[in-house]
Amino acid sequence: MSEVILSNKQVFNFNCQMTGNCCNKMEIYLNPYDILQIATSLNTTTTEIINKHLIFLENKQQGLQKPIFYKARTTYCDFNKDKKCQIHKKRPLSCRLFPLIRKNGKFYNSNSSFCQGLSSMNQQNIDSYLVEQEALEYIAEADVYHKLLTLVVEKYDLKNMDQYLLQLFYLVLFDYDQVFYEYEIADNKEKNRFAIHIAEFLVENYFNNINYDKEDLLNKIFIEGDRYLAESIKK
Numbered sequence: 001m002s003e004v005i006l007s008n009k010q011v012f013n014f015n016c017q018m019t020g021n022c023c024n025k026m027e028i029y030l031n032p033y034d035i036l037q038i039a040t041s042l043n044t045t046t047t048e049i050i051n052k053h054l055i056f057l058e059n060k061q062q063g064l065q066k067p068i069f070y071k072a073r074t075t076y077c078d079f080n081k082d083k084k085c086q087i088h089k090k091r092p093l094s095c096r097l098f099p100l101i102r103k104n105g106k107f108y109n110s111n112s113s114f115c116q117g118l119s120s121m122n123q124q125n126i127d128s129y130l131v132e133q134e135a136l137e138y139i140a141e142a143d144v145y146h147k148l149l150t151l152v153v154e155k156y157d158l159k160n161m162d163q164y165l166l167q168l169f170y171l172v173l174f175d176y177d178q179v180f181y182e183y184e185i186a187d188n189k190e191k192n193r194f195a196i197h198i199a200e201f202l203v204e205n206y207f208n209n210i211n212y213d214k215e216d217l218l219n220k221i222f223i224e225g226d227r228y229l230a231e232s233i234k235k
Contacts, residue, residue, distance in 0.1 A: 006100070006107045006126060014099055014129075015120035020083035022098050022115060024076045028069045030054065032173050033141035033192045034092035035067070040188055041090035045177035053078050056170070063158030064149060065170060093138040100126070102139070141192050145173075148200055156207055164214065165206055172199045172221070183225060190233050197228050 006012060030038075035054075039046045055070040071078050079086045085095070093102075099115050101108045107126055111118065130136055152158070158166060172179055176195050185191045201224045206212055 006109055011123045011125050012100070012109050013120055013122065014115075014117050014124050015122035017116045017120075018083060019116055020076065020080055022095070022112070023072060023080040023085070025074060026069075026072050026077075027057070028072050028077065028092065028094055030067050030069070030092045030094070031142050031145045032176070032195060033138060033145070033188065035174055036176060036188045036191055037090040038087055038092070039177065041087055046175050047178045050175055062153050063161070064153065067174060093135060093142050096133040096135040096138060097130075100129070105143075137189070141189060144193060144196055148196055148203070151200070152203055152207075155203075161207065162210075165202065168217075169199055169202055172202060180225065183229065185229075185233060194225070194228060194233065197232075198225055 035046050035049055039049045042049070050067070053069055053071070054067040055073075056065040056067050058065050069077050069079075077085075079091075085091055097107075099110045099112055099118055101110050109118075130139070152169075172195055176191055180191075180195065180198075183194070185194060198221055202221065205220075206217060
């Protein structure tokens with residue numbers, strides 16, 4: 001069955017049957033906020049989450065690289081144990097939305113053939129479902145991230161981008177702890193927006209710059225980080 005677009009006020013039939021099928025052989029995409037939340041819940045770093053559990057897939061049309069759970073491509077997700085999610089309270093947005101899919105701000109019913117819950121007669125209102133799944137904050141943070149990606153794709157040909165700049169961009173976005181370990185920011189929402197701001201600073205100030213000094217670039221990134229903290233985050 002094909003995807004069906006839904007408005008926020010519409011209802012859809014669904015009642016999770018706890019089969020774990022949505023964790024198996026799926027491309028489960030994550031955004032920077034997802035990674036931060038998972039790392040915090042496991043008392044580890046974004047670096048460890050990325051190295052142990054993620055792989056980056058390239059969108060050949062856009063040139064963007066986006067992370068997914070590596071093992072879930074071929075078998076069950078690393079965090080699925082006996083058909084139960086071990087990070088359920090901090091699960092990624094795509095998991096929170098399932099069986100819904102969100103594209104360009106619109107919701108679709110995935111109509112996934114493997115999902116037994118879709119055959120239920122239990123009706124879900126989309127707005128209520130998002131609240132129940134605690135998805136609203138995740139959506140807000142994902143929108144900040146996707147707004148930046150849209151800007152990047154519209155302005156630049158990433159396939160011909162300087163590889164150092166591009167990899168630094170991804171590092172800043174996704175691996176917060178490796179790049180900004182010296183900054184103490186308690187709230188993950190603020191960490192997410194801080195990292196995205198620095199990535200945007202990189203895009204706007206250096207992506208068109210053919211000649212740049214790497215050490216000077218890194219220094220300016222951290223100077224910009226200090227400025228952003230001073231102006232935007234209340235301690």
